[in-house]
Amino acid sequence: MNGGDGTFSYAKNSCYQREAVDAAKRMLTDAILEKFAMEGCFPFGCFSPTVRIADFGCSVGPNTFRAVENIMEAIELKHKTTTEQNPKTLEFQVFFNDLSNNDFNTLFTTLPTSRRYFAAGVPGSFHAQLFPKATIHLAHSSYALHWLSRVPNEVVDRNSPIWNKGRVHYTGNAEMVAVYSDQFKRDMAAFLSSRAEEIVEGGLLLLLLPACEDGVLPSETCASLQFGLFGSCLVDMAKMGMINEEKVDDFNLPLYYTSPRELRDVIEANGEFEMESMESFNPYVVEDLPDLPKLAKHFRAAVEGLLARHFGSQINVGELFRRYVDKMAANLGIFDFHKTSREFLIFACLKRKVPSD
Ligand SMILES: C[S@@+](CC[C@H](N)C(=O)[O-])C[C@H]1O[C@@H](n2cnc3c(N)ncnc32)[C@H](O)[C@@H]1O
Secondary structure (H helix, E strand, O other), rough: OOOOOOOOOOOOOOOHHHHHHHHHHHHHHHHHHHOHHHHHHHHOOOOEEEEEEEEEEEOOOOHHHHHHHHHHHHHHHHHHHOOOOOOOOOEEEEEEOOOOOOHHHHHHHHOOOOOOEEEEEEEOOOOOOOOOOOOOEEEEEEEOEOOOOOHHHHOOOOOOOOOOOOOOOOOOHHHHHHHHHHHHHHHHHHHHHHHHHHHHEEEEEEEEEEEOOOOOHHHHOOHHHHHHHHHHHHHHHHHOOOOOHHHHHHHOEEEOOEEEHHHHHHHHEEEEEEEEEEEEEEEOOOOOOOHHHHHHHHHHHHHHHHHHHHHHOOOOHHHHEEEEEEHHOHHHHHEEEEEEEOOEEEEEEEEEEEOOO
Protein backbone atom coordinates (compact mmCIF):
# COMPACT_ATOMS: atom_id res chain seq x y z
CA MET A 1 0.00 0.00 0.00
CA ASN A 2 1.21 3.53 -0.63
CA GLY A 3 2.65 4.98 2.56
CA GLY A 4 2.64 8.56 3.85
CA ASP A 5 -0.41 10.80 3.77
CA GLY A 6 -0.09 12.34 0.30
CA THR A 7 -2.67 12.46 -2.50
CA PHE A 8 -2.11 8.84 -3.52
CA SER A 9 -1.53 7.37 -0.05
CA TYR A 10 -3.51 4.46 1.35
CA ALA A 11 -4.31 6.67 4.35
CA LYS A 12 -6.18 9.08 2.03
CA ASN A 13 -7.54 6.43 -0.35
CA SER A 14 -9.07 3.65 1.69
CA CYS A 15 -12.59 4.85 2.44
CA TYR A 16 -14.13 1.73 0.82
CA GLN A 17 -12.19 -0.41 3.28
CA ARG A 18 -13.23 1.96 6.08
CA GLU A 19 -16.90 1.59 5.09
CA ALA A 20 -16.42 -2.16 5.41
CA VAL A 21 -14.94 -1.85 8.91
CA ASP A 22 -17.83 0.43 9.93
CA ALA A 23 -20.46 -1.83 8.43
CA ALA A 24 -18.96 -4.88 10.17
CA LYS A 25 -19.10 -3.18 13.60
CA ARG A 26 -22.46 -4.69 14.54
CA MET A 27 -21.32 -8.23 13.61
CA LEU A 28 -18.00 -7.74 15.38
CA THR A 29 -19.70 -6.45 18.55
CA ASP A 30 -22.21 -9.32 18.58
CA ALA A 31 -19.40 -11.84 18.05
CA ILE A 32 -17.43 -10.46 21.00
CA LEU A 33 -20.46 -10.15 23.30
CA GLU A 34 -21.60 -13.66 22.55
CA LYS A 35 -18.37 -15.58 22.05
CA PHE A 36 -15.36 -13.87 23.63
CA ALA A 37 -14.14 -15.80 26.68
CA MET A 38 -13.14 -13.12 29.22
CA GLU A 39 -11.61 -15.81 31.47
CA GLY A 40 -8.80 -16.18 28.91
CA CYS A 41 -7.57 -12.71 29.96
CA PHE A 42 -7.66 -13.50 33.69
CA PRO A 43 -5.07 -16.16 34.41
CA PHE A 44 -5.25 -17.49 38.01
CA GLY A 45 -4.08 -14.85 40.51
CA CYS A 46 -3.87 -12.19 37.80
CA PHE A 47 -3.78 -8.71 39.38
CA SER A 48 -4.28 -6.57 36.31
CA PRO A 49 -5.88 -8.28 33.33
CA THR A 50 -4.31 -7.45 29.99
CA VAL A 51 -6.17 -8.14 26.76
CA ARG A 52 -3.85 -8.72 23.83
CA ILE A 53 -5.27 -7.85 20.42
CA ALA A 54 -3.52 -8.26 17.06
CA ASP A 55 -4.60 -6.76 13.73
CA PHE A 56 -3.13 -8.68 10.80
CA GLY A 57 -2.50 -6.70 7.60
CA CYS A 58 -3.08 -3.32 9.29
CA SER A 59 -1.48 -1.07 6.64
CA VAL A 60 -0.89 2.54 7.76
CA GLY A 61 -4.23 3.50 9.29
CA PRO A 62 -6.63 5.04 9.97
CA ASN A 63 -8.90 2.02 9.36
CA THR A 64 -6.94 -0.25 11.66
CA PHE A 65 -7.33 2.26 14.52
CA ARG A 66 -11.07 2.27 13.97
CA ALA A 67 -11.26 -1.52 13.97
CA VAL A 68 -9.21 -1.67 17.19
CA GLU A 69 -11.51 0.90 18.87
CA ASN A 70 -14.56 -1.17 17.87
CA ILE A 71 -12.97 -4.31 19.32
CA MET A 72 -11.99 -2.61 22.60
CA GLU A 73 -15.43 -1.03 22.99
CA ALA A 74 -17.09 -4.44 22.64
CA ILE A 75 -14.68 -6.16 25.04
CA GLU A 76 -15.20 -3.44 27.67
CA LEU A 77 -18.94 -3.76 27.31
CA LYS A 78 -18.70 -7.50 27.74
CA HIS A 79 -16.42 -7.07 30.76
CA LYS A 80 -18.85 -4.64 32.44
CA THR A 81 -21.90 -6.76 31.79
CA THR A 82 -20.40 -10.12 32.78
CA THR A 83 -18.32 -9.21 35.83
CA GLU A 84 -20.64 -9.03 38.79
CA GLN A 85 -19.00 -6.49 41.07
CA ASN A 86 -15.96 -4.22 41.03
CA PRO A 87 -14.69 -5.29 37.63
CA LYS A 88 -10.92 -4.87 37.43
CA THR A 89 -9.83 -2.26 34.91
CA LEU A 90 -8.73 -3.90 31.72
CA GLU A 91 -5.46 -2.99 30.07
CA PHE A 92 -5.08 -3.43 26.34
CA GLN A 93 -2.00 -4.22 24.33
CA VAL A 94 -2.47 -3.87 20.58
CA PHE A 95 -0.13 -5.34 17.99
CA PHE A 96 -0.24 -3.91 14.49
CA ASN A 97 1.04 -6.41 11.94
CA ASP A 98 1.95 -5.91 8.32
CA LEU A 99 4.74 -6.84 5.90
CA SER A 100 8.12 -5.35 6.80
CA ASN A 101 7.95 -2.92 3.85
CA ASN A 102 4.75 -1.38 5.25
CA ASP A 103 5.06 2.29 6.23
CA PHE A 104 5.15 1.69 9.99
CA ASN A 105 6.46 5.25 10.51
CA THR A 106 3.17 6.69 9.30
CA LEU A 107 1.28 4.14 11.40
CA PHE A 108 3.19 5.11 14.54
CA THR A 109 3.07 8.87 13.99
CA THR A 110 -0.70 8.83 13.38
CA LEU A 111 -1.65 6.59 16.31
CA PRO A 112 -4.65 8.28 17.97
CA THR A 113 -3.34 10.52 20.77
CA SER A 114 -6.37 9.60 22.89
CA ARG A 115 -5.73 5.86 22.62
CA ARG A 116 -6.19 3.72 25.70
CA TYR A 117 -3.83 0.92 24.67
CA PHE A 118 -0.16 0.07 24.50
CA ALA A 119 0.81 -0.16 20.85
CA ALA A 120 3.47 -2.18 19.06
CA GLY A 121 4.26 -2.87 15.42
CA VAL A 122 4.93 -6.45 14.33
CA PRO A 123 6.59 -6.76 10.93
CA GLY A 124 6.37 -9.98 8.95
CA SER A 125 4.08 -12.13 6.87
CA PHE A 126 0.91 -13.30 8.55
CA HIS A 127 1.39 -16.61 6.74
CA ALA A 128 3.91 -17.49 9.47
CA GLN A 129 3.82 -17.46 13.27
CA LEU A 130 4.48 -13.95 14.62
CA PHE A 131 3.74 -14.30 18.36
CA PRO A 132 4.66 -16.75 21.11
CA LYS A 133 2.36 -19.70 21.74
CA ALA A 134 -1.07 -18.91 23.25
CA THR A 135 -0.52 -15.20 23.86
CA ILE A 136 -3.18 -13.46 21.75
CA HIS A 137 -6.76 -13.15 23.01
CA LEU A 138 -8.33 -11.63 19.93
CA ALA A 139 -6.97 -11.60 16.37
CA HIS A 140 -8.52 -9.53 13.62
CA SER A 141 -7.88 -9.06 9.92
CA SER A 142 -9.77 -6.90 7.47
CA TYR A 143 -9.35 -6.58 3.72
CA ALA A 144 -6.00 -8.36 3.74
CA LEU A 145 -6.48 -12.11 3.27
CA HIS A 146 -7.36 -11.75 -0.41
CA TRP A 147 -3.69 -10.77 -0.97
CA LEU A 148 -1.86 -13.95 -1.94
CA SER A 149 1.71 -14.62 -0.85
CA ARG A 150 2.63 -15.02 -4.53
CA VAL A 151 1.26 -15.25 -8.04
CA PRO A 152 0.90 -18.95 -8.97
CA ASN A 153 3.87 -20.19 -11.02
CA GLU A 154 1.76 -21.60 -13.84
CA VAL A 155 0.44 -18.13 -14.66
CA VAL A 156 3.84 -16.58 -15.26
CA ASP A 157 5.62 -19.59 -16.77
CA ARG A 158 5.90 -19.01 -20.54
CA ASN A 159 5.85 -22.79 -21.15
CA SER A 160 2.69 -23.34 -19.15
CA PRO A 161 -0.61 -23.91 -21.00
CA ILE A 162 -2.15 -21.23 -18.78
CA TRP A 163 0.57 -18.60 -19.16
CA ASN A 164 -1.42 -15.38 -18.69
CA LYS A 165 -0.02 -13.38 -21.58
CA GLY A 166 -1.45 -9.88 -21.97
CA ARG A 167 -3.61 -10.04 -18.85
CA VAL A 168 -2.96 -9.26 -15.21
CA HIS A 169 -5.53 -11.38 -13.40
CA TYR A 170 -7.42 -14.64 -13.76
CA THR A 171 -10.26 -14.67 -16.22
CA GLY A 172 -13.09 -17.09 -16.95
CA ASN A 173 -10.50 -19.80 -17.67
CA ALA A 174 -11.33 -22.52 -15.09
CA GLU A 175 -7.74 -23.84 -14.89
CA MET A 176 -6.40 -20.41 -14.10
CA VAL A 177 -9.04 -19.88 -11.41
CA ALA A 178 -8.07 -23.28 -9.99
CA VAL A 179 -4.37 -22.41 -9.57
CA TYR A 180 -5.23 -19.12 -7.88
CA SER A 181 -7.69 -20.98 -5.66
CA ASP A 182 -5.00 -23.56 -4.73
CA GLN A 183 -2.62 -20.75 -3.77
CA PHE A 184 -5.34 -19.11 -1.64
CA LYS A 185 -6.04 -22.42 0.13
CA ARG A 186 -2.32 -22.93 0.88
CA ASP A 187 -1.98 -19.35 2.16
CA MET A 188 -5.12 -19.54 4.24
CA ALA A 189 -4.04 -22.89 5.72
CA ALA A 190 -0.70 -21.32 6.72
CA PHE A 191 -2.51 -18.28 8.20
CA LEU A 192 -4.85 -20.48 10.26
CA SER A 193 -2.09 -22.81 11.52
CA SER A 194 -0.03 -19.79 12.61
CA ARG A 195 -2.96 -18.14 14.38
CA ALA A 196 -3.83 -21.47 16.03
CA GLU A 197 -0.41 -21.42 17.70
CA GLU A 198 -0.75 -17.83 18.90
CA ILE A 199 -4.38 -17.55 20.02
CA VAL A 200 -5.33 -18.68 23.52
CA GLU A 201 -7.89 -21.42 23.94
CA GLY A 202 -11.33 -19.80 23.56
CA GLY A 203 -9.78 -16.73 21.90
CA LEU A 204 -11.38 -15.27 18.78
CA LEU A 205 -10.23 -14.80 15.21
CA LEU A 206 -12.40 -12.26 13.39
CA LEU A 207 -12.04 -12.06 9.62
CA LEU A 208 -13.36 -9.58 7.09
CA LEU A 209 -12.54 -10.19 3.45
CA PRO A 210 -13.93 -9.57 -0.04
CA ALA A 211 -15.44 -12.58 -1.76
CA CYS A 212 -17.87 -13.70 -4.42
CA GLU A 213 -20.71 -16.16 -4.69
CA ASP A 214 -19.84 -19.87 -4.88
CA GLY A 215 -19.31 -20.95 -8.48
CA VAL A 216 -19.51 -17.48 -10.03
CA LEU A 217 -17.25 -16.88 -13.02
CA PRO A 218 -14.67 -14.07 -12.71
CA SER A 219 -16.07 -12.66 -15.95
CA GLU A 220 -19.34 -12.09 -14.07
CA THR A 221 -17.84 -9.93 -11.33
CA CYS A 222 -17.15 -6.23 -11.47
CA ALA A 223 -13.80 -6.60 -9.68
CA SER A 224 -12.48 -9.02 -12.27
CA LEU A 225 -13.76 -6.92 -15.16
CA GLN A 226 -12.03 -3.87 -13.67
CA PHE A 227 -8.76 -5.83 -13.45
CA GLY A 228 -9.28 -6.80 -17.10
CA LEU A 229 -9.58 -3.14 -18.12
CA PHE A 230 -6.53 -2.27 -16.05
CA GLY A 231 -4.52 -5.02 -17.80
CA SER A 232 -5.62 -3.74 -21.20
CA CYS A 233 -4.23 -0.26 -20.31
CA LEU A 234 -0.82 -1.87 -19.68
CA VAL A 235 -1.06 -3.73 -22.99
CA ASP A 236 -1.94 -0.48 -24.82
CA MET A 237 1.04 1.26 -23.25
CA ALA A 238 3.30 -1.64 -24.31
CA LYS A 239 2.00 -1.41 -27.90
CA MET A 240 2.86 2.30 -27.91
CA GLY A 241 6.39 1.49 -26.71
CA MET A 242 5.85 3.18 -23.34
CA ILE A 243 6.63 -0.01 -21.38
CA ASN A 244 8.18 -3.34 -22.17
CA GLU A 245 5.71 -5.96 -23.48
CA GLU A 246 7.51 -8.87 -21.81
CA LYS A 247 7.28 -7.09 -18.49
CA VAL A 248 3.53 -6.72 -19.00
CA ASP A 249 3.23 -10.44 -19.77
CA ASP A 250 5.07 -11.23 -16.54
CA PHE A 251 2.92 -8.97 -14.37
CA ASN A 252 -0.04 -10.45 -12.48
CA LEU A 253 -2.00 -9.27 -9.48
CA PRO A 254 -1.66 -11.56 -6.45
CA LEU A 255 -5.32 -11.09 -5.51
CA TYR A 256 -7.99 -13.74 -5.07
CA TYR A 257 -11.66 -13.54 -4.16
CA THR A 258 -12.74 -16.63 -2.26
CA SER A 259 -16.32 -17.83 -1.76
CA PRO A 260 -18.19 -18.69 1.45
CA ARG A 261 -18.06 -22.43 0.73
CA GLU A 262 -14.35 -22.40 -0.11
CA LEU A 263 -13.49 -20.41 3.02
CA ARG A 264 -15.58 -22.72 5.20
CA ASP A 265 -13.83 -25.77 3.68
CA VAL A 266 -10.33 -24.38 4.43
CA ILE A 267 -11.33 -23.58 8.02
CA GLU A 268 -12.81 -27.07 8.51
CA ALA A 269 -9.75 -28.74 6.97
CA ASN A 270 -7.50 -26.81 9.37
CA GLY A 271 -9.60 -28.10 12.26
CA GLU A 272 -8.20 -25.79 14.98
CA PHE A 273 -11.12 -23.33 15.06
CA GLU A 274 -14.84 -23.59 15.63
CA MET A 275 -16.76 -21.57 13.04
CA GLU A 276 -19.09 -19.54 15.27
CA SER A 277 -20.67 -17.42 12.55
CA MET A 278 -20.21 -16.37 8.95
CA GLU A 279 -22.18 -13.61 7.25
CA SER A 280 -22.06 -12.15 3.77
CA PHE A 281 -22.93 -8.50 3.37
CA ASN A 282 -22.52 -5.62 0.96
CA PRO A 283 -21.83 -2.26 2.61
CA TYR A 284 -21.57 -0.27 -0.59
CA VAL A 285 -24.21 2.00 -2.03
CA VAL A 286 -24.64 1.14 -5.69
CA GLU A 287 -24.14 4.28 -7.74
CA ASP A 288 -25.30 4.51 -11.34
CA LEU A 289 -22.27 6.62 -12.15
CA PRO A 290 -19.39 5.59 -9.93
CA ASP A 291 -16.75 8.16 -9.06
CA LEU A 292 -14.13 6.79 -11.47
CA PRO A 293 -11.15 8.96 -10.44
CA LYS A 294 -11.81 7.98 -6.81
CA LEU A 295 -11.99 4.28 -7.75
CA ALA A 296 -8.75 4.58 -9.70
CA LYS A 297 -6.99 6.37 -6.83
CA HIS A 298 -8.03 3.62 -4.41
CA PHE A 299 -6.62 1.00 -6.74
CA ARG A 300 -3.47 3.05 -7.27
CA ALA A 301 -2.92 3.33 -3.49
CA ALA A 302 -3.02 -0.48 -3.31
CA VAL A 303 -0.92 -1.47 -6.33
CA GLU A 304 1.50 1.36 -7.08
CA GLY A 305 4.22 -0.31 -4.99
CA LEU A 306 3.80 -3.58 -6.90
CA LEU A 307 3.97 -1.73 -10.22
CA ALA A 308 7.09 0.19 -9.20
CA ARG A 309 8.85 -2.99 -8.06
CA HIS A 310 7.95 -4.81 -11.27
CA PHE A 311 8.37 -2.12 -13.94
CA GLY A 312 10.89 0.12 -12.21
CA SER A 313 11.19 3.74 -13.25
CA GLN A 314 10.12 3.04 -16.87
CA ILE A 315 6.44 3.16 -15.99
CA ASN A 316 4.51 6.43 -15.96
CA VAL A 317 2.00 5.59 -13.25
CA GLY A 318 0.05 8.85 -13.70
CA GLU A 319 -0.45 8.07 -17.41
CA LEU A 320 -1.50 4.47 -16.61
CA PHE A 321 -4.19 5.54 -14.17
CA ARG A 322 -5.45 8.34 -16.48
CA ARG A 323 -5.93 5.67 -19.14
CA TYR A 324 -7.62 3.41 -16.60
CA VAL A 325 -10.19 6.10 -15.75
CA ASP A 326 -10.89 6.59 -19.49
CA LYS A 327 -11.29 2.82 -20.03
CA MET A 328 -13.74 2.54 -17.17
CA ALA A 329 -15.67 5.55 -18.51
CA ALA A 330 -15.93 3.79 -21.89
CA ASN A 331 -17.11 0.56 -20.25
CA LEU A 332 -19.65 1.70 -17.67
CA GLY A 333 -21.65 -1.48 -18.30
CA ILE A 334 -19.25 -3.42 -16.06
CA PHE A 335 -20.68 -1.60 -13.04
CA ASP A 336 -24.06 -3.22 -13.63
CA PHE A 337 -22.48 -6.31 -12.08
CA HIS A 338 -22.41 -4.39 -8.79
CA LYS A 339 -26.17 -4.50 -8.83
CA THR A 340 -26.14 -8.30 -8.59
CA SER A 341 -25.41 -10.01 -5.31
CA ARG A 342 -22.40 -11.90 -6.67
CA GLU A 343 -19.74 -9.81 -4.91
CA PHE A 344 -19.77 -9.05 -1.22
CA LEU A 345 -17.74 -9.15 1.97
CA ILE A 346 -17.56 -12.04 4.38
CA PHE A 347 -17.41 -11.52 8.13
CA ALA A 348 -16.43 -14.68 10.00
CA CYS A 349 -16.06 -15.32 13.73
CA LEU A 350 -13.81 -18.27 14.61
CA LYS A 351 -13.08 -19.56 18.09
CA ARG A 352 -9.86 -21.36 19.02
CA LYS A 353 -10.71 -24.91 20.02
CA VAL A 354 -9.02 -26.69 22.91
CA PRO A 355 -5.58 -27.55 21.49
CA SER A 356 -5.18 -31.27 20.87
CA ASP A 357 -1.64 -31.58 22.37
C1 LIG B 1 -6.01 -3.32 1.70
S1 LIG B 1 -4.88 -3.24 3.01
C2 LIG B 1 -5.98 -3.36 4.39
C3 LIG B 1 -5.52 -2.53 5.54
C4 LIG B 1 -6.49 -2.43 6.70
N1 LIG B 1 -6.66 -3.69 7.35
C5 LIG B 1 -7.80 -1.84 6.28
O1 LIG B 1 -8.83 -2.51 6.48
O2 LIG B 1 -7.81 -0.74 5.74
C6 LIG B 1 -4.14 -4.87 3.00
C7 LIG B 1 -2.91 -4.95 3.86
O3 LIG B 1 -2.54 -6.32 4.02
C8 LIG B 1 -1.14 -6.37 4.01
N2 LIG B 1 -0.68 -7.73 3.70
C9 LIG B 1 -0.83 -8.41 2.54
N3 LIG B 1 -0.23 -9.61 2.64
C10 LIG B 1 0.28 -9.68 3.90
C11 LIG B 1 1.00 -10.67 4.60
N4 LIG B 1 1.32 -11.84 4.02
N5 LIG B 1 1.37 -10.43 5.88
C12 LIG B 1 1.05 -9.25 6.48
N6 LIG B 1 0.36 -8.26 5.85
C13 LIG B 1 -0.02 -8.48 4.58
C14 LIG B 1 -0.75 -5.37 2.94
O4 LIG B 1 0.61 -5.00 3.04
C15 LIG B 1 -1.72 -4.25 3.23
O5 LIG B 1 -1.18 -3.29 4.08
